[in-house]
Amino acid sequence: MRTPNLAVGSLYMSCVAASAAGRNAYYIIAAWVALAASDTAASVAILLGAGSIAEFMTTNFGGSLVDRFDRRVVCILCDVLRLFVMAATGLGIAWGYTMPVLVASWITYSVVDRTYLTCLQALIPAVARAERLQAFSSLAYMVMQAANLFAAFVAGLLLTSAAKEFCFLLPLGCFAASLCMMTQFRHARGPRSGRERTRGIFRTAEILPTSLPLERLRKSAVVYALIYTMGMLATVLASAFVRQELNGPALQFGYLEAAWAAGSVIGCAFLFCRDRDTGRRGADLVLHLVLSGLALCGFLIWQDFVVSLIQMFVLGFSYNAARILVDVETQLAVPGSQLGRTRSQIHTVCVAAGLFAYGIIAFLGSSVPPSVIFGTFGAFMLIVAGGLLFWPSKQAESIDGLNET
Template sequence: MGSIGVAAPPNPDRPPPPPRPPALWRSRDFSVFWLVQTLSVAGDSFSYVAIPLLVLHATGSVAHMGLLTALGGAASVVTGIFAGVLVDRVNRRALLVGCDVARAVVYALIPIAWLFAPQVWLIYPVVAIGGVLGMVFKVSYVTAVPRLVAPERITEANGLLSATYAAAGVGGPMLAGVVSGLFGATAAIGIDAATFAASAVGLCFVRLRPCPPAAPAAAGGRETPGTSWRDFLAGAQFLWRHPALRSLTLLLSLLIFMILGLTDVFIYYLKHDLGRTDGTVGTVLAVAAVGTVVAALLVAPARRTLGFGTCWIGANALGGLAVVGVGVSTDVVAVALLVATFTFAVAVGGICSMSLRQEITPDHLLGRVTSAFWTIHSALGPLGAALLTAAVARVGSPTVLVVAGVSCLTIALSGLLTPIRQRRPEHVPLSPAEAAAGAG
């Protein structure tokens, strides 16, 4: 008799395939984390619209809007020097909760102060402190995701989080515009403060897996705590020694310089050049959030199919073209669709970038690498925001938008000359020097 139809006996020398990680929705901790952060982002969308409108109504100046954006960006950059070591040294859940409690208190100061009299000066310290707390929270958040899901689920988790965040942001800007028109921008900021408080309560019920033991340092012992500056340099050194992360950091520094102030320019263009209402501004930004939803849903399968390089370079090139389109369009519907295309592109590039860092970086170093990455690539952003909005005041929004869009397209395409173009940079073996940087 032949062996047709008879199953081959198992090979005792071959280990069984690893079990497939459970679906994300089966994790209670990830589900709670997902829910409360979605609520918080929905509240953030109120301040995202309300603070620029509050400044524009009070000063009538796009340059003041840019300076406020630059202040928040500069606060984030400075905080990045110590945020990573803070995240890697203390309880990450406690840090997340503390940041949310502090932001709830800080943002609540604006509506409370406005009950008595407008205090425009207060907006500036609130934005600066919010930038500090926001940077610490973001670094903590990035390091929390790998402690909530299996490594194979990281890109999927980031995409799912981004999708629901953006979905929450679809109605948020629209409602923020309505609330600002009916009750004033300060009421919308008060709603944001309340969602920070709700997020803090929810995070108290989230459990993170214990951090795995750190790898031995290059010198043969375990790493010892150093100064914030030395720890920041440890993260920066890891970025520099990894070819793909090095190129990504450099190109994103140039991109952030061009795009950090674009939201202010979009709002000013709609209000000043096209003469639209606060409600229309909120509606356009709500439509733009749909782009992030679509990106978050597509990014994981797109990266699996097309690879990292095609996704990152293609998305940022598309974003540059969309900004050019906004600059030459006077139709509000077209502007909304083009801004949505821009947010789609930014989201695809951002999720791919964050997932790549999480996949490559050892857990014990992830806070410092994330902090160094955001600090370095955001360093030029505040200057760019100030210069971009100052240029709008001198030569007008359309010209600035076209120049910014062409610049973004050029920066994205230059990625073809770097290791970013690789399909799977996370699978490229590290050199001995790179491995030593990860261990130290």
């Protein structure tokens, strides 16, 4: 067993915090600038859809890169590219090409950042002991959520006090800090045999976005895809729910977002305290699917602000708890040399489900109330949860064997 070095663990958490702050700041600033430039929410939808499509097409290839090369070097290269994207975005907007620059920036950033996230998650087994994976992953998510809240506050202040092109200096500074800390990061190398198996030319199954996760992880991938889609629905429809059905101000939308964030932090802390209870992850995943489904169905039954706060808290709790459980299950199910590809394949399934949800929302438009969409998807989650109870358990297998075809 590897004993994690305190300095290495602290550097890792610092990289998580700096990267998360930069990511959230970039998303907030880019979305607001796009909305201000076009005066329509459709521009934000275009950005989200373009980024999701780019992720869907390239995430498997990024995962293969993570498994083939030193992950610290991959993270450093991703930070350098993110710095270049932030600088180019600010300059392009200053020259007056706001929307074309934002679309190109969002697409490029989505690909680079997804590779970075996959690489950072794949580094965890080289930092934490196997019996502490859940606690370490939970702590990383808590650090991420705290950095997101900080970035949201600072980005909001910048958007109200500085020119839009200068706002991108905030994520640029965060990614610069991440780069500096990653250059100091040292981690245990994975097994040579695992690295040698991944050398050579890329195989088709490693590049195409249609690759399926390992059989043992497909149940987890199904749950993760539904939880991921639930998070996208909440992001897209929460503001419309407040405006159209609660008839509330923007402040109520802020409270709902705060309730989600609070649930997220509590979910991470809950699993951090249960880090040694590793025998019920499959049952816990189904439980979180049920909790999310019930909370979504509640929007269809009650259109009340206080009840909505409770529902958003539950959704945030289950969203992050399920993500942590899937991450830990993946880290324990496959060798370290295959984590990048496996994690990317699971994310491909999630993005595909999210794109389908975006398409449904775009097709329905404003003809269907948000509570109906929430409730319908919640009922679907409950049906799937019932079906997963009969999903047979599978033994571990090699991703190399799976991808030979």
